[in-house]
Amino acid sequence: MLEYQIEQNTLTLQLSGNIKNEDNDAKRTGLYADARAQNITKIRIEGAELEAWDSTLVALIYNLIKQTNAKATVEYDKLPQNLVHLVKLALSVNRNPTQEIPKKLSFVERVGQSTYEGWQSFKKGLNFMKENCLSFMRCLRGTAIMRKVDFLFVLGDCSYKAFGIISLISFMVGLILAFVGAVQMQVFGVEIYVSSLVAISMTRIMGAIMAGIVMSGRTGASYAATLGTMQVNEEIDALKTMGVPVTDFLVLPRMIALMMTMPLLVMLSDFMGMLGGGAVGILMLGFSPAEYWEYTYKALSMKNFLIGLFHGFVYGYIIAICGCYYGIFCGRNADSVGVATTSAVVSSIVWMIVITGVLTVIFVEFGL
Amino acid sequence: MKEAKTSPIITATNLSFGYGDFMLMKDISFQVNEHDIFIIMGGSGCGKSTLLHILTGLKAAAKGKIIVDETPLNTDRTGKIPEKLMHSCGILYQGGALFSSMTLFENIAMPLQQYTDYSDKLISELVSLKLALVGLAGFEEFYPSEISGGMCKRAGLARALALDPKIVYCDEPSAGLDPISSRNLDDLFLELNSSLGTTFVIVTHELPSIFTIGSNSIYLDGESKSILARGNPKELLKNPPSEKVRQFLTRGEK
Numbered sequence: 001m002l003e004y005q006i007e008q009n010t011l012t013l014q015l016s017g018n019i020k021n022e023d024n025d026a027k028r029t030g031l032y033a034d035a036r037a038q039n040i041t042k043i044r045i046e047g048a049e050l051e052a053w054d055s056t057l058v059a060l061i062y063n064l065i066k067q068t069n070a071k072a073t074v075e076y077d078k079l080p081q082n083l084v085h086l087v088k089l090a091l092s093v094n095r096n097p098t099q100e101i102p103k104k105l106s107f108v109e110r111v112g113q114s115t116y117e118g119w120q121s122f123k124k125g126l127n128f129m130k131e132n133c134l135s136f137m138r139c140l141r142g143t144a145i146m147r148k149v150d151f152l153f154v155l156g157d158c159s160y161k162a163f164g165i166i167s168l169i170s171f172m173v174g175l176i177l178a179f180v181g182a183v184q185m186q187v188f189g190v191e192i193y194v195s196s197l198v199a200i201s202m203t204r205i206m207g208a209i210m211a212g213i214v215m216s217g218r219t220g221a222s223y224a225a226t227l228g229t230m231q232v233n234e235e236i237d238a239l240k241t242m243g244v245p246v247t248d249f250l251v252l253p254r255m256i257a258l259m260m261t262m263p264l265l266v267m268l269s270d271f272m273g274m275l276g277g278g279a280v281g282i283l284m285l286g287f288s289p290a291e292y293w294e295y296t297y298k299a300l301s302m303k304n305f306l307i308g309l310f311h312g313f314v315y316g317y318i319i320a321i322c323g324c325y326y327g328i329f330c331g332r333n334a335d336s337v338g339v340a341t342t343s344a345v346v347s348s349i350v351w352m353i354v355i356t357g358v359l360t361v362i363f364v365e366f367g368l
Numbered sequence: 369m370k371e372a373k374t375s376p377i378i379t380a381t382n383l384s385f386g387y388g389d390f391m392l393m394k395d396i397s398f399q400v401n402e403h404d405i406f407i408i409m410g411g412s413g414c415g416k417s418t419l420l421h422i423l424t425g426l427k428a429a430a431k432g433k434i435i436v437d438e439t440p441l442n443t444d445r446t447g448k449i450p451e452k453l454m455h456s457c458g459i460l461y462q463g464g465a466l467f468s469s470m471t472l473f474e475n476i477a478m479p480l481q482q483y484t485d486y487s488d489k490l491i492s493e494l495v496s497l498k499l500a501l502v503g504l505a506g507f508e509e510f511y512p513s514e515i516s517g518g519m520c521k522r523a524g525l526a527r528a529l530a531l532d533p534k535i536v537y538c539d540e541p542s543a544g545l546d547p548i549s550s551r552n553l554d555d556l557f558l559e560l561n562s563s564l565g566t567t568f569v570i571v572t573h574e575l576p577s578i579f580t581i582g583s584n585s586i587y588l589d590g591e592s593k594s595i596l597a598r599g600n601p602k603e604l605l606k607n608p609p610s611e612k613v614r615q616f617l618t619r620g621e622k
């Protein structure tokens with residue numbers, strides 16, 4: 001039981017019986033309001049008949065004393081020693097935070113801040129790319145600090161280990177292309193040109209895009225997570241203080257590996273896409289394999305094939321740069337690794353599409 | 369004697385544990401009495417932290433029986449921690465292990481929201497109290513990344529204490545703290561032990577802490593895979609049962 005009365009600036013709180021899980025909102029609020037409203041200078045707590053108690057009672061007493069801004073004198077009457085002790089302990093340290101909690105910004109301020117931050121991070125990104133160029137130069141001259149083991153490990157990770165997923169996705173994309181194409185071509189009775197459609201679109205752009213998207217989700221994300229965790233563990237700081245350029249040691253092997261393997265993955269993707277198209281052409285449309293192959297072969301051109309490989313090469317660079325950039329500039333807690341991974345994948349896909357647009361315009365302008 | 373009255377809250381019998389076939393400890397038995405500050409000490413790599421993981425139920429022992437607060441702990445390998453122990457045990461991890469995406473308030477309110485049906489107002493009062501108890505009054509709205517390592521550890525202790533547990537396990541509480549912060553934390557353990565009656569089980573090899581706060585202890589020896597010494601650390605220092613224990617407690621003095 002918990003009762004209180006107020007007489008001449010003195011609040012007397014009587015505690016008795018079992019006060020556990022004391023969760024009576026109205027009672028608490030009333031008590032605090034009274035303590036605030038009246039000019040209380042003395043709080044007397046009587047606990048002769050108190051049998052059992054827990055933290056909820058301590059919280060109540062603590063908050064009650066706090067209501068008077070700790071101005072009131074407190075008198076404990078026959079309260080259990082340890083309860084008094086606990087209240088005193090809670091009140092003993094009255095250190096207020098020295099740091100200020102950042103206050104909410106107005107709309108204009110927020111727009112200004114995010115614009116400024118956007119510009120800053122754009123400059124940071126350019127600077128990062130410059131550092132990578134310098135690393136690459138050092139690598140060509142043979143002075144870059146890069147471990148062969150690391151390079152071989154990432155090379156393996158972004159080559160043969162990705163074959164399965166790339167094959168599956170590209171096969172399905174070829175299949176879908178052929179399927180959708182066939183419906184339209186049937187109108188004109190030229191279903192056989194499905195093979196040309198698949199061959200041209202896969203080699204020119206679709207193979208590269210599919211490989212790029214799969215690799216950005218698979219490898220770009222893993223780069224961001226790995227380097228982000230290294231940042232959290234202070235491993236990147238350790239490298240910096242050892243005088244090892246982070247771009248040499250961490251970014252270079254990943255960048256070179258992806259730029260080397262992406263064209264290969266694009267080739268695989270092209271092939272698997274055509275195989276998928278063939279599956280539709282042969283099994284559904286009823287062409288003979290030789291016929292399908294002939295029309296595919298006619299449609300293939302070295303130009304389109306090389307343009308596809310070039311796209312793959314550029315995508316490899318974009319994926320590696322985005323993954324490593326967001327990993328290295330990751331924050332220091334568990335949350336920020338997640339943010340880094342997300343940003344790496346999103347921005348690498350966005351940049352891939354933007355650059356594809358630019359490249360397409362350029363190639364078309366040059367009549368390729 | 370005072371000790372005779374208290375009853376054991378943790379009983380471990382014939383406990384063996386290790387990794388795979390490699391055993392860290394073989395057939396060890398010990399008891400932790402209520403209201404003790406129980407120190408688990410020993411050299412690096414002897415299995416102190418593993419023992420703590422077993423006591424908290426994070427890891428299963430290879431063999432043996434553990435009873436914590438009258439609840440037998442699952443020593444087979446299903447890895448389930450009995451629900452009751454969630455209420456009666458609090459754990460202070462080495463770095464505090466605060467959830468970095470939550471403020472201190474949310475961190476400490478989490479076990480209360482999970483395991484009690486208190487109103488939001490009471491929860492917020494309890495959180496303020498727990499933070500005040502560890503000397504962090506007014507830090508409710510801070511994120512763990514905005515406060516120092518020592519403060520994180522104290523906030524971790526506040527979270528461990530949120531549900532008024534009977535037992536609090538601490539994994540190397542003073543690791544990485546300056547001597548004064550470490551001393552303050554020790555004082556806090558003593559205060560909470562005497563006023564709340566909480567039993568503390570502490571893994572540490574900080575000698576000053578061991579002597580200031582320990583009321584009972586075991587010394588794990590990695591070589592013989594057994595407990596070499598047990599009892600109040602101050603008594604152990606006076607009458608070391610073996611050369612190894614004496615060396616440990618005196619920092620290897622000849």
